[in-house]
Amino acid sequence: MAIENRLQRRSGVAAILAVPRSIVALGFVSLFMDISSEIIHSLLPVFLVAVLGASALSVGFIEGIAEATSQVTKLFAGAFSDWIGKRKPLILAGYGLADLTKPLFPLASGVGVVMVARFLDRIGKGVRGAPRDALIGDVTPVELRGTAFGLRQVMDTVGAFIGPLIAMLLMAASSDNFRLVFWVAVLSAIIAVLLILYGVQEPNVARGAERLPFPMQQSGARPEQDASRLTVEGSLDHSLGAYDAAAFEPSAVIGSAAEELMVCRLFAGASRIRTIGPTHFGNRAKLR
DSSP, X not given: XXXXXXXXXXXXXXXXXXXXXXXXXHHHHHHHHHHXXXXXXXXXXXXXXXXXXXXXXXXXXXXXXXHHHHHHHHHHHHHHHHHHTOSHHHHHHHHHHHHHHTTHHHHOOXXXXXXXXXXXXXXXXXXXXXXXXXXXXXXXXXXXXXXXXXXXXXXXXXXHHHHHHHHHHHHHHTTSOHHHHHHHHHHHHHHHHHHHHHHOOOOOOOOOSSOOOOTTSOTTSOGGGOTTOBOOOSOSSOEEEEOOBTTBOOEEEESSHHHHHHHHHHXXXXXXXXXXXXXXTEEEEEEO
16 A cells, blocks of 8 residues: 555656646746735735725725626636637736736825726736636646646645735834835736746647637627537527437427527537527527
């Protein structure tokens, strides 16, 4: 048993050592950027209330707007990354935007400046997240993808843990000088961007001669270019769905539009779904 455990431990270490250099660099990028962000975010509510005189309502409003912006931006950034076929430019843009906002915190003289800084910082977070994870999948062999994702996430978590500790130590050493501590966070963010510039490599992914349509545009433009596109048209009334796929030809009366979409998605990976159009029964979707 001891020998087996030792062999498993060695294989785990070997897997970590085999992770591509770009993934290791992204791990350190996450580490330093999280240190920078957590130094600021752990002190920001107190800074807003004690130094800038903001109300508790203002603090909650700023944080709510910031986090909502981040989540919405992720969707569009991931689709745009697929469309242009590049990951590093968006990763650099996202981290770079966050880096540019960091000096606004120590320079802030009012709540409005902090709100703008947090808004832009979260846009940067949304822009970089999906392309970064996609790049990990692009450059990592299939058998190492779990290790690669885990390594980056661990380093991200370590940064989130170290950041507040550094903030507490610096606040104690500087006699609660918020602005000085925020400037230290700026240095950590600069290191993160430099690591992207010199440590992360764009994967060599072959692309077709013709650019694919933007993933989030309406599907009716050029359906012949995308065999996996799902088109659902017509009313949302009760529908009769006749689904034919090679030798497998189930038919079912769909009780709602939601159920129809679910059945369509089951077949979307193997076949193309086309909406024939509304009939007196509702929508009829046929698989071909």
